[in-house]
Amino acid sequence: MVPHLVTALNGPINELEARVLESMPATERWFRLEWMEHTPPFYTSVDIRNAGFKLAPVDTNLFPGGFNNLTPEMLPLAVQAAMAAIEKICPEAKNLLLIPENHTRNSFYLTNVRRLIQIFTQAGLNVRLGSLDESVKAPTAIQLPDGSELTVEPLVRTRGRLGLKDFDPCTILLNNDLSTGLPQVLEGLHEQYLLPPLHAGWAVRRKSVHFRAYEEVAKKFAKLLGMDPWLINPMFSTTTDLNFAEGTGLDALQTQADALLSKVRRKYKEYGIQEKPFIVIKPDAGTEGFGLMTVRDAKELADLNLKARAKLGASGRGLEVSSVILQEGVPTYERVNEAVAEPVVYMIDRYVVGGFYRVHAERGRDENLNTPGSSYVPLAFAESGQLPRLGEKPGASAPNRFYMYGVIARLAMLAASYELETTDPDAEQYD
Known part of the structure; x- marks a missing residue:
């Protein structure tokens, strides 16, 4: 299933799709060398x-907290990628400690x-759940809507190791974004693998650092394909x-917004795009779609009322926002049953394992879709994302569209790799 693209301005993307498919051997080799x-x-x-x-x-x-949106057909890819990831990190691993978010009453999560x-x-590990919530003092069952249940247990710290009672893991997998801070219980683990590392959490991570790394990756990839990096870089x-x-x-925010909008207008003029450009302002740290504002004219920021300022200053976890990223707005012309949609791609290690469309019937093409009321339609990556149909007309094939999504997602994943290397507090830094 491929949603239709509601736009006559699909020339550049069809050209990009053709170029990516023609360069598939070079693209895959380039990724292989980067990894x-x-x-x-x-x-x-x-x-x-x-x-x-x-x-x-x-x-x-x-x-990522949406693995429930992947179809069962995608599971073999996910299991295979998980096997590869664990084998690379800790081949003898037997036990995996999974630490979820604390707000664990959300049934979807x-x-x-x-x-x-x-x-x-299924990747061959014994998996148990440990909670960072200090109110969890004993194994606690949590009911799921289908009648099944999960059991979360209190963490047990013994010198340089973290585990549960009678459970000593080789690897600790965080599914908690640490946006409220770095828990002391996770620090100083010298004898276990903590994945992702602490500096990947939102207490430390910044979107601007990631997109600076992505800009570097996009330039390298665009040079390989002989194209303008702006086509894939916000x-x-x-x-x-x-x-x-x-x-x-x-005042400084308004000045930055005006400068960025001017840059986008110049690009639109260069490509003959008859659209009104916009930018999105969002907290430099944090996720979940909080504190976002769409701006089409910098003058909108001159007289923000108290309500608008409160919205921009909200991070979603009660933390004050003092730094924001202003990002070129990329409208989405994808539609599922006439509702606005955007693809979300999921990866484990360096492999694309699936994805879905985030769909919102009450949102516009230039708005954030990660809000209440969104729904999810799986993508058929398991069958088609890895096997594009070479030689087909651009824009006409689901596998080719999905392969394109996978390439862009892997570029972002590579940028995250650059980002984590740059921000690693234990790595030697070179000028």
Whole structure:
């Protein structure tokens, strides 16, 4: 199933699809060489927007929480990728400790946790759940909507190791984005593998660092294919030292917004795009779609009322926002049953294992879809994403479209690899 692309401006993307497919051997070799030099994140999900004239990632998550949206047909790929990842990290691994988010009453998220347990159990590991929630003092059963249950247990720290009672894991897998801070119980683990590492959490991570790395990756890939990197890269800038409650720093924010909108307008003019450009302002740290604002004219920021400032200053976890990223808005022209949609690609290690369309009937093509009311339609990656049909007319084939999504998602995953290397507090830094 491929949603229709509601736009006449699909020339550049069809051209990009043709170029990527023609260059498939060079593309795959390029990725292979990059992975010889860099370590992929353990798992990644990437939100992609297809504007017809541009195809680009707009968010990269290192703690993906939607594995429940992958179809059963995708599971073999996920299990195989999990096997490869674990074998590379800890070949003798027997036990895996999975640490989920603390807000574990969300039934969709809990179903995601159950799916992760299924994937890693089938990859040959004993999987148990440990909670960072200090109110969990004993094994606690949590009911799922279908009548099944998960059991979360209190963590047990013994010197340099973390585990559960009578459970000593080789590897600890975080499915908790650490946006409220770095728990002391996770620090100083010298004898176990913590995946992703602590500096991947939102207490430390910044979107601007990721998209700076993505810009570098996009330039390298565009040079390989002989194309303009803008076709796959959303331009961005940042503003710091903001206080939305007091209204300080908003002049600088308006100046940055005006400059970025001007850059986007020039690109639209270059490509003959008859659209009104927009940018999206969002917290530089954090996820879940909080604190986003779409801006079409920088003057909109001149007189923000208290309600608008409060929205921009919200991170979703009660933390104040003092730094934002201004990102070129990429409209989505994908539709599922006439509702606006965007593809989300899921990866384990360096492999695409599946994905889905995030669909929202009440949102516009230039709005955030990661909000209440969204639904999810699986993508058929398991059959088609790895096997594009070479020689077919661009824009006409599901496998070719999905392969394109996979390429863009892997570029974002490679950027996350660069990002984690740059921000690793234990790595030697070179000028």
